[in-house]
Amino acid sequence: MPRSPHRAVAVLLPLLVVVVTACSAGPSQRPAVAYHDGEQQIAPAPQPPKPAPVPPLGPPAQDALSWQDCTEATRAELGVPALPPGTAFSCSRLPTTLDAPEDPIGGTARTSLIRTGTGRVPLVLVGDTRGEPGTTFAARTALRLPPEVLSTFTVIGLDQRGTGGSDAADCIPPQQRDAIAGFDPLATERPELDRLLDAVRVASQECLLELDERLQAYDTWRTAADLEELRLELRVPKLHAIGRGEAARLLTTYAERFPASVGRMVLDGGPDPTRDAIGQNEAQAQSAERTFDVFAEDCRTGGCPLGSDPRAAVAELLAAPPPGLPGGHVVRAMLRGLSDRERWPELAAALAAARGGDGAGIEAMVRPVVSSDGADPPWLDGELIRSCNDTTLRVPPQRTSEIAADWVARFPLFGGVAAQRLVWCSGWPVPQQPLPTPRRPDVPPIPVISTAHDPLQLALGTDHLAEQLPTGVPLSWQGAGHGAVGRSECATRAVARFLVYGAVPTEGMACPG
Template sequence: MRCWPASSVGVVGGVPVPRLRSRVGVLLLPLLIVLTACSAGPSQRPPVAYRDGEQQVAPAPQPPKPAPVPELGPPGSDRLAWQDCAGATQEALGSPLDPALRVQCAQLLTDLDPPGFPTQGTAQLSLLSAGTGSVPLVVVNDAGGQPGTLFAAELATRMSPEMLATYRIIGMDRRGTGQSDPADCVPSADRSALVGFDPKATDRASLDRLLESVRSSSQECLLDLDDRLPAYDTWRTAADLEELRRELQVPKLHALGRGEGSRVLTTYSERYPATVGRMVLDGAPDPQLDARGRGEAQAQAAENSFDAFSTDCAARPDCPLGPDPRRTVLDLVERTRTAPLETPEAQVTAGALVRGMKLGLSDRDRWPELANALAAADRGDGAPMARIVAPLSRGSGTFPPRIDAELITTCNDTTLRIPPERTADIAADWVEKFPLFGGVSAQYLLWCGQWPVPQQPLPSPRAPGLPPIPVVSTAHDPLVPALSSRHMAEQLPSGVVLNWLGAGHGGVGRSECVTSAISRFFVNGEVPPEGTACPA
């Protein structure tokens, strides 16, 4: 029952009447309140109507049902100029490709669309297609992770023959990453400072030194990129996917997003709901958390992942980190805070060690390599860890350092700005709670402090009437907590959780069970049962 403004009317028997202002009115007021049972919020009872004197209860409104799984649709007449690039791709991956796997590359030209200047500029994006199928399946990776082209090529090597016969897996280097107008604007000294900064620093004086590198980086990137700078974000990457769909000339966009790349797909679903095809989110950040909440959740996730890594190593008779790997690594990080390891490639500081560990933990297949690299560092040889962390600070092959695009995209997507004095308090709290990864997570909050605040936050994924969208939740993902992925599935009106009890960043292509379930969804339209659990 509705509450009317107190100054204008009262309610008796559901009928609004002028409010009495006499003593009688004052005496009757408590009785009127009791009679009307007017609540502070909306009634949860179903609406009541009367017809021919009979009371009828209208049915409660039901949320819209998910749309059916979209058809694969026609292959379309591709307008992109694809060329063979198997040799260069194999060299970049550092591992051989199946000669039967067709690998081609192309370029996509899209509108730059900088804020305030929507008609100015263009962006050139690199594409890679792997597979012989006729239907495009676009994959999107994290802005700070492996470039999308290599992500697609590597994923193709782990997919079933049925998937590769049905789809062409197409990866796109997101703006500023890989070969897509790469963002290479952070000065080398500042890049080393960002990657290698002391992960245990909690005092204001130390963090002020990091702030100087952050300020220098933002100034240089602004000078180098000018009005292109704010156009490197998730909102415009979603528009890039729509332009790619149009160039591929297909009615629906079938896609897979890993990690933060999942936010590109949920943003796409909000902007272009009519063209959403079969989509999968492989580890998705919690859309309801702000930057601070995500940072704390990620620190906890990384600690949990390291515990799984430590348990796995200690269970092996030849574990190079001894019976207590966590203790060994904590001691190593503490020593390198004051005595970095010198290598021909780069200095390996405590911060570089921690960031290298997050990279190594992201791929379960690389855990033995990570354990051996940490053991070598414990003996004074930092070269193996320097190679692991190199993609962040020095790049690899023809690909630029990843940290530049990660910095720009993260800060363009984040509206929260935390003052430096508050960051020191947060760092102290998180270092105590999360001894290995808390400090590094807190430093991310400082990165964006000097960055222009974006004009609008990313939209919440709430578009009604979408088809079912499976969301893979990985138990020990160092970058995306399992709970965050489940929250994303709950937020999506048509989200379906698929749990993997394993470890690493993303389950598709890593877990046979997850990969099979997702393949059946993409190929046959078979939606995994809600809450399906795949073993580690």
């Protein structure tokens, strides 16, 4: 696929550096020399692999999984009064290899699946681990996809390891879960943050006791293998998939591990691969602040219940929340509400009610994070375990205090909670290896969509992901929320054309908000 000149230069520069370095290395690293008719000739340098073409859709799935109708249960979980005519959902479980670090050839895991659509070619939808279960995300997103996608594909969603119905991690004691999720978002002093650290240590000890060898098996590296086992079970040559947010990192890890299995893939709002955990959390705080400003402006134009200055109103709420409403819950409710623009009126009303002493609306938005919701475990457990298993960085307590003071000053609404995520992993076992950097040059084109105002992923970071991927095709949506597919008509159409017809979007395409 043609690349723009500046992107081509970016790819060639590392190669030039390698060639120049090789000239000063030992003889074993010099180009091969051949002789022809007595003349010395230097063999041409090996060329890097070329991007693979967009693969065909391939044959229909031929899995032998036991699927059971779950339409009514899914409708209830989505919270909608009725489904579109003809819409049906079925659910199943896929046994996979646990592959725990202590016992890589023993143990099994169970992956919870859901499917819908009338097409026969599988399309896997994967969402974040810091939100609703992946099966719920896939069902909700499927209702927003164009008919041509649902008539071409069987949309399959899965709960990632440790979340939803996939061997859910429900191991943090309720007292510690409440302390972690509700911790003061304005805390910056070392003694204050030490209380959070104590809660995290108890949580990690309890999870280690309960999960044992399974604890460190809940990570992105091994979940990528679950996707490959799903592909093999479906008996299809390629895996077609959409990954939103942190699930984009899951798909790039899959591409590094199983490049020959990569089909038509789309990354929707992925994290910045050029930043460590500190940089990524800082970027998320920055992006959440910017998204709140868009929310505030939108609120003001519609008769905002927060008054003429929503930011000042929320800052006052965080400084003095009503009795029984932890400040950390307020921030988590805002992050959840800001992620879906359709929920902005609900968020504004909940914040206004909390200022008046009624925190019921805020607690309703944050309840799934800290409490079991039907068959689903609290979201916090899987989010904490997965985030700590996916990074080798461990930040000392004193450094965390310095970061918290800096971020609360620069990002007054969201900086504190972002810094607290670094505390989570302080006493966590360090994974054996970091996740691979996405660098496969021989996979098909991969559209990468950034959203201008995404409270969970900075648009610039997603742009860096597109630049890092040798076959990445950057798109942008000038809207607000977490994820463009199913929300931006323009971006959704471009994704549908790519998935159904193999039409690669124009590089640098921008969709209006």
